[in-house]
Amino acid sequence: DIQMTQSPSTLSASVGDRVTITCRASQSISSWLAWYQQKPGKAPKLLIYKASSLESGVPSRFSGSGSGTEFTLTISSLQPDDFATYYCQQYNSQGTFGQGTKVEIK
Amino acid sequence: QVQLVESGGGVVQPGTSLSLTCAASGFSFNYYGMHWVRQAPGQGLEWVAVAPYDTSVQFYSDSVKGRFTISRDNSKNTLYLHMSGLRPEDTAVYYCAKDRQKKGAGTPGFWGQGTLVTVSS
Numbered sequence: 001d002i003q004m005t006q007s008p009s010t011l012s013a014s015v016g017d018r019v020t021i022t023c024r025a026s027q028s029i030s031s032w033l034a035w036y037q038q039k040p041g042k043a044p045k046l047l048i049y050k051a052s053s054l055e056s057g058v059p060s061r062f063s064g065s066g067s068g069t070e071f072t073l074t075i076s077s078l079q080p081d082d083f084a085t086y087y088c089q090q091y092n093s094q095g096t097f098g099q100g101t102k103v104e105i106k
Numbered sequence: 107q108v109q110l111v112e113s114g115g116g117v118v119q120p121g122t123s124l125s126l127t128c129a130a131s132g133f134s135f136n137y138y139g140m141h142w143v144r145q146a147p148g149q150g151l152e153w154v155a156v157a158p159y160d161t162s163v164q165f166y167s168d169s170v171k172g173r174f175t176i177s178r179d180n181s182k183n184t185l186y187l188h189m190s191g192l193r194p195e196d197t198a199v200y201y202c203a204k205d206r207q208k209k210g211a212g213t214p215g216f217w218g219q220g221t222l223v224t225v226s227s
Contacts, residue, residue: 001168034213036151043201043217044143044151055206055215087151091212094165095141095153 002026002090006098012106019075021101023088028068032092035064035073038100039084047086048073078103108132110202110218117224122192126221128185128202136180139211142187144198145220154200157185158211165211170196192225199223 003026013019023033031051036044046055048064051071061076075082083105088098114126128140142154155166155176164176175188185202199220206215 032212038151043219044214045217046206046213046215049206049213049215089151089153089213094167095143095156095212095214097151097153100150 002029002093002096004088004090004096004098006086006088006101008101009099010102010104012104013078014106015078015080017078017106019078019082019103021073021086021088021103023066023071023073023098025069025071025090025092029090029092031067032090033064033066033071034089034091035062036087036089037082037084038087044087075103108204108216110204110216112200112202112218112221115200115221115223117226118192119227120193120225123188123190124192124223125189126187126200126202126223128187128218130183130185130202130204133204134208135178135183137208139205139209140176140178140185141203141205141214142176142185143201143203143214143217144196145201146195146198149198152198153214155187156205156211159205159209189223192223194225197223197225 033051035048038044052064109131111129157176157178173191201220203214203217206213
């Protein structure tokens with residue numbers, strides 16, 4: 001099984017900050033990685049697929065990078081609507097999510 | 107617009123069975139892989155299973171393999187999840203999701219609102 005490890009688990013930031021979340025895979029997954037945003041009581045929303053491709057309708061302040069085993073999600077300038085929990089997901093073999101990163105207000 | 111409506115959740119006893127249904131509309135259901143993903147209360151997301159668009163081989167997480175069966179009826183635009191041998195650790199909100207890519211089976215792109223399954227004696 002492929003394990004996904006996100007860091008940090010919680011991140012405190014202010015509006016306008018640049019935020020980076022890291023996701024590591026236990027083995028190479030090429031670029032088969034997605035990022036999701038989830039707000040309390042709501043279904044997750046796809047942000048990024050294939051490591052760096054922005055899903056339609058997602059603001060350009062979100063970007064993804066990486067390949068192999070190490071990946072990052074960057075929010076270039078944090079907005080009030082961005083306070084949420086973020087998950088990575090590998091889909092190289094079945095599908096495994098990371099444990100999540102909660103972005104909270106500093 | 108795309109809609110996914112899950113139903114069938116409820117409270118069941120350990121060891122019993124339950125079937126979930128996801129009614130899809132607003133897209134060509136028969137061209138998209140469909141996923142089930144679950145989330146235990148206060149916990150993260152767990153991918154459960156995927157049914158490719160052409161009803162070929164299904165894929166499961168190790169935690170449900172042999173107990174859960176995903177299936178689809180393309181004539182009814184409906185996805186199913188039959189769960190047997192339920193355990194307390196299966197308690198979760200179960201989400202149905204459409205793959206983001208036509209004929210894809212990797213990335214849940216659009217999600218329903220979920221249905222809660224509680225396994226408790």
